Amino acid sequence: MDCSVTNALPKPKTISVNGAVIAREVIAREVQNHPAEKPVLAWHAAARALVVRELLLQESRRLGIEAEPLRDPEGRSETPEEAAMRVLIEREVVTPAPDEAACLRFYQQNRERFRCGDLYEAAHILIAAPRSDMTARTRARATADRILSAARDDPGLFAELARSQSDCKTSAENGGRLGQLTRGQTVREFEAALQRMRPGEFAIAETRYGFHVVRLDHHAPGQVLPFELARERIADYLATGVQHRALAQYVSVLACRAEITGITLAASASPLVQ
Template sequence: MTTLVINHGAGKSPPAGAAKTPRPAEPLAMPEVSVNGVVIAPKAIAAEVQNFPSRNPGEGWLAAARALVIRELLLQEARQLDIAAERKTDADSREETVDDALVRGLIEREVRVPVADEATSRRFYENNLRRFATPPLYEVDHILVGARQDDSASFAAARERAASIAAVLAAEPDQFANLARAWSACPSATVGGSLGQIAPGDTTEEFEAALVSLAPGEISAPVETRYGVHVIRLCRRIEGRTLPFDAMRERIEAYLDDHVRRQATAQYIALLIGRADIRGIPLDGANSPLVQ
């Protein structure tokens, strides 16, 4: 039996007038964990916990123990099948460990992964066309009346100024560039408020929502963001285009191969778990950190 120490008094202030004596740490008992009779060392689990952020020590311990059990199970299978540990080196000249090489060799040999053919890849492409489209681009001008949202008086004044500018532009839209040079707090004022071409995600949510609702040539009502109050003009919208299948085929095949490999690996681990004598923790293949 292994124990984790949990101090329930940490981070809590004592009641007024009470002595500031911390509550004693309470040990949390953890069962011995083993795989086919091989015990997973408590120190190893404790060291592994750092790789599994969790809400409490018990959850972290359980996740770490599961990861080490899966690893031990795979290593035992690799040795039983006499898998050769052919260590590889990555692009930074770092060589994998013998255990890593054994696990990789086992998965490569035992997990059968069908390769995505053209028909499968094309079907995925046609069912997910939005994933293969470039985003639209917007050519935009704006006038920013700068103010901080946490300064109520300043922000109220910015609203009034932006409303006045919008009223002028409703009657004289050709004055946009002049008003931007005179009033905008954005560096784009020097070029008449032009932001050039922007894409989704380049601006704040409020700015983008207003932009999407505009037709080319239209000027918005005042739009409030954390930077102040904007008046926006959409000059041109350039629609996104769907990239051709041939350009996306290699990427689609790599995605499908990885997806299928993960599923096949999860199924393989589940089979090993079903045959193994695992004690100390509940475990099933779906919860394996190796295949998430």
């Protein structure tokens, strides 16, 4: 078969692997597992996945592999075919575990990936206005500016202003305090405002909800996990990457030995068993 990469796949008529036909209705059922922007792309992805499955099944039968299906903690069991493919891959696709040097090198090159999120303590006063109503947004901004000026002149007024002016009723009852915040707990615009502030500062953050008069009380920068705590996670990540590449290469070898009709299985994008 042609193992070269292709971007234009012909619509399959009859797809087969060494004479074993993959029925169109089987491909149609598989499509749900391969979401894509266009139905034709989902169809081709499903067809390629089934071609890979057939390659692995035929190879497991050629090698006479039989395996006891495993059962997961929820009681679901592999099919005999799934068990045979699993054992085939375990036997034929052997990948070395990443050593200490490889893990340390990855850690040193990607230290920011192992940083715990920053911790903020903040309070706010929300002047709500829908984004689609420019008149309301203009009024809300003017109100927020007045509150900001008052809070800067007398920081002790902030809690009372929150109780009387804020449209965020939950935090208003607590003087505007939001408690401790980490990444992802607030909308993107509010989080960006916190990142620009220093403890003790006041600022205005514009979000989809309106305008927030923000007070930042504390900021604890996130710490980078020491290598000893990150090593196991790094090893798992590196091992998974190596295994995926090795499995893709193994599938490519099987594909090049086989007679596949109706579809091109690109070597660089061989779909793996899901």
